[in-house]
Amino acid sequence: MRPEGAALVTGSSRGLGAAIVRALASDGWPVGVNFSRDREGAVGVIAEIEGAHGQAALVQGDISDAADVERVFAELERRFGPVLTLVNNAGVRADGLAPQLEDVQWDQVLAVNLSGAFRATRRALKGMLRARYGRIVNVASVVGVRANPGQANYAASKAGLIGFTRTVAAEVARRGVTVNAVAPGLVNTELTAGIDAERLLAAVPARRAGTPEEVAACVRFLASEQASYVTGTTLTVDGGLTA
Amino acid sequence: MQATATQESVEAAIFRELARLGPEPEYVKRDITFDALGIDSLDLVEVAQLVEEEFGVLLKGEDMEKLQTVGDAIDLVVARAAS
Numbered sequence: 001m002r003p004e005g006a007a008l009v010t011g012s013s014r015g016l017g018a019a020i021v022r023a024l025a026s027d028g029w030p031v032g033v034n035f036s037r038d039r040e041g042a043v044g045v046i047a048e049i050e051g052a053h054g055q056a057a058l059v060q061g062d063i064s065d066a067a068d069v070e071r072v073f074a075e076l077e078r079r080f081g082p083v084l085t086l087v088n089n090a091g092v093r094a095d096g097l098a099p100q101l102e103d104v105q106w107d108q109v110l111a112v113n114l115s116g117a118f119r120a121t122r123r124a125l126k127g128m129l130r131a132r133y134g135r136i137v138n139v140a141s142v143v144g145v146r147a148n149p150g151q152a153n154y155a156a157s158k159a160g161l162i163g164f165t166r167t168v169a170a171e172v173a174r175r176g177v178t179v180n181a182v183a184p185g186l187v188n189t190e191l192t193a194g195i196d197a198e199r200l201l202a203a204v205p206a207r208r209a210g211t212p213e214e215v216a217a218c219v220r221f222l223a224s225e226q227a228s229y230v231t232g233t234t235l236t237v238d239g240g241l242t243a
Numbered sequence: 244m245q246a247t248a249t250q251e252s253v254e255a256a257i258f259r260e261l262a263r264l265g266p267e268p269e270y271v272k273r274d275i276t277f278d279a280l281g282i283d284s285l286d287l288v289e290v291a292q293l294v295e296e297e298f299g300v301l302l303k304g305e306d307m308e309k310l311q312t313v314g315d316a317i318d319l320v321v322a323r324a325a326s
Contacts (some may be wrong), residue, residue, distance in 0.1 A: 129292075130289065
């Protein structure tokens with residue numbers, strides 16, 4: 001029997017995040033739908049969840065801002081209790097080849113993708129440790145383990161997430177808190193729009209991009225009570241790309 | 244509502260938290276080490292969290308490393324609250 005609390009998915013107004021938060025809501029979690037700027041998308045996701053008799057709260061906040069992170073958690077705690085499931089999904093990209101990547105492109109991607117995940121995790125662990133229960137799932141990427149020219153900053157942030165996942169998992173495992181990552185390959189969302197899909201798909205044994213629901217299913221498993229002995233690992237969801 | 248940090252109130256709060264974390268209450272005294280109580284660094288994180296919530300005193304990682312006995316923790320919280 002899991003303790004009472006909430007699930008928070010950062011960046012869940014669209015794409016992977018929206019699919020993930022819908023999946024967690026259908027598992028009975030009261031959920032926090034976090035967005036930075038896409039209020040319309042977030043409101044739409046909430047309507048879908050409530051239409052399916054789930055509970056959802058709109059929590060605006062920029063995950064790369066420490067004060068916003070605190071505000072998001074405080075708001076969810078007030079409404080649903082401690083955050084016991086955290087999916088660090090919020091991510092951005094700002095591509096360029098390394099010799100030409102600007103400081104702001106580097107800083108911004110690391111700030112959202114990696115530091116934001118750290119801050120949210122630090123904050124969530126307070127409630128999880130005390131409850132002796134927690135599920136943290138970090139949305140990494142195959143780009144964190146395989147080269148993808150033009151994405152040195154994105155790759156660094158995702159590889160960083162994987163290392164972060166392992167160490168935090170080892171720190172808190174004895175408290176019933178698991179920390180894992182999923183590493184999606186090519187999935188059709190706004191984040192991958194404009195990428196040369198044809199060239200990439202030729203390298204995917206499944207010969208197609210994945211869907212947000214296929215990634216959400218993996219997050220859903222790792223966030224489940226049943227996955228209680230899985231921790232510190234990365235579940236790759238890439239149609240065989242890195243096999 | 245945050246409480247005033249006196250020797251008595253801090254000792255009571257920390258003893259209570261330690262009892263919740265595992266050690267038998269009869270072993271919890273000011274001059275016993277956390278090691279002897281089987282209290283590890285993750286337990287101390289929870290003690291620090293309680294201290295922050297009850298007394299508004301922030302204990303950082305580097306503070307925690309220096310704490311040997313239960314009395315060290317009580318004294319540090321009282322000193323910080325006064326400063």
